[in-house]
Amino acid sequence: MALLHHFKKSVRPFKIGPDFIDPIFHHKISNTPSVNLDAFMMNKKQVKWLYKKYSDKDISICEGVMGFYDGMDKGSSAYDISKLLQIPTIVILDGSSSYITVSAILKGLLTYKKNNTIKAIVLNKISSQGHFELIKNIIEEDFKDISVLGWIQKDLQSLSETHLGLDINDSSRIKRISKDVLKHIDIKMLKKIASKCKIPKIDNYPFKKIKQIDKKLAIVNDENFSFLYHDNAKFLKEIFRDVVFIDSTKNETIPKDADSVYVVGGYVEQEHNYKKIKNSHKFKDSLILHSKTKPIYAECAGMLYLSNRVDDKKMSGILDLDFTMHDRFQRMGYYFSGNDSIKGHAFHYTNIINSKDGVDALFKQKGNIGEIASWKKNNVFGTYLHTMLRNNPSIVKKRFT
Helix, strand or coil, X not given: CHHHHHCCCCXXXXXXXXXXXHHHHHHHHHCCCCEEECCCCCCHHHHHHHHHHHCCCCEEEEECCCCCCCCHHHCCCXXXXXXXXXXXXXXXXXXXXXXXXXXXXXXXXXXXXXXXXXXXXXXXXXXXXXHHHHHXXXXXXXXXXXXXXXXXXXXXXXXCEECCEECCCCHHHHHHHHXXXXXXXXXXXXXXXXXXXXXXXXXXXXXXXXXXXXXXXXXXXXXXXXXXXXXXXXXXXXXEEEEEEECHHHCCCCCXXXXXXXXXXXXXXXXXXXXXXXXXXXXXXXXXXXXXXXXXXXXXXXXXXXXXXXXXEECCCCCXXXXXXXXXXXXXXXXXXXXXXXXXXXXXXXXXXXXXXXXXXXXXXXXXXXXXXXXXXXXXXXXCCECCCCCCHHHHHHHHC
């Protein structure tokens, strides 16, 4: 957050992995859309192309996923992506109640995979300048090729939290918090490390080309339906004659001349989100009218809105499905979809009560038996799976037209 705020005049945020919430956070801080880099859902050449396409600012900042090596089993850890793109990595290390042990932890990170891209560290939760110097001297003695960029004071003020993570609406505090976080960070050294990063060369478009679609697409994308990969939006704009965005929370209607509708994921089933749409009758009626003769493709919360209900919350009734909310997530992580073996991501707390018109299952490994997670009725298709469309144009041809 602090770095994005510092470089916000010209920065491109990236996020490793399938996460939606962090990119929304990135966008609001930097005023530039964040792009997901995912080597599970895309192949290596495609990830390189995506990184090159969107590296159009003075500096790019890529946020990792979990710990540095977590996700290697899926080929899409921070280690995998930084190695693939040769992005220098800065590791944040917790220095609280410790000093020599920090160097031991760093040694483990550096030697676990020798071809990693770790170039620098920042020490977090540090009590004083003296505490920082103590750790810094040990690390510089042990590792001649690792830069220590500085330290972050322990017990700094932070943003308030919501059930979705940090509260981005608490924006009045971002400037101050960012300044505090970067107070002891050597930005000049950071820029020097970043300047050594070279954008990969990609000669050919590494995706299957799709013919232009002479139709109008409406994308429902707002505070409730917020989970939209930036490149999905860009790709759909490239291939459809016309793309319009609809805000359901403002009771906007699906245009009568729209040929297809894409309802993205989000949090429509959450109580405070549901309040923002339950009285959007014009929007609901226009979506129902559209569904009678034209295609709708809906992901996760978009699919929930197509159902009859989620517990006691009444939805549109376009699909004859009923869902219930659980205290624990029902799916989380990478999945393959049934018939098409499309790679994607799912994370949801709801589950189906009745399973009419089920068409595709999701499974963790190819060949496994998975539970139904997609439903279809006439031209309306709903799925729990989030995926990237540029490398899956068959979804667009099959479900959007």
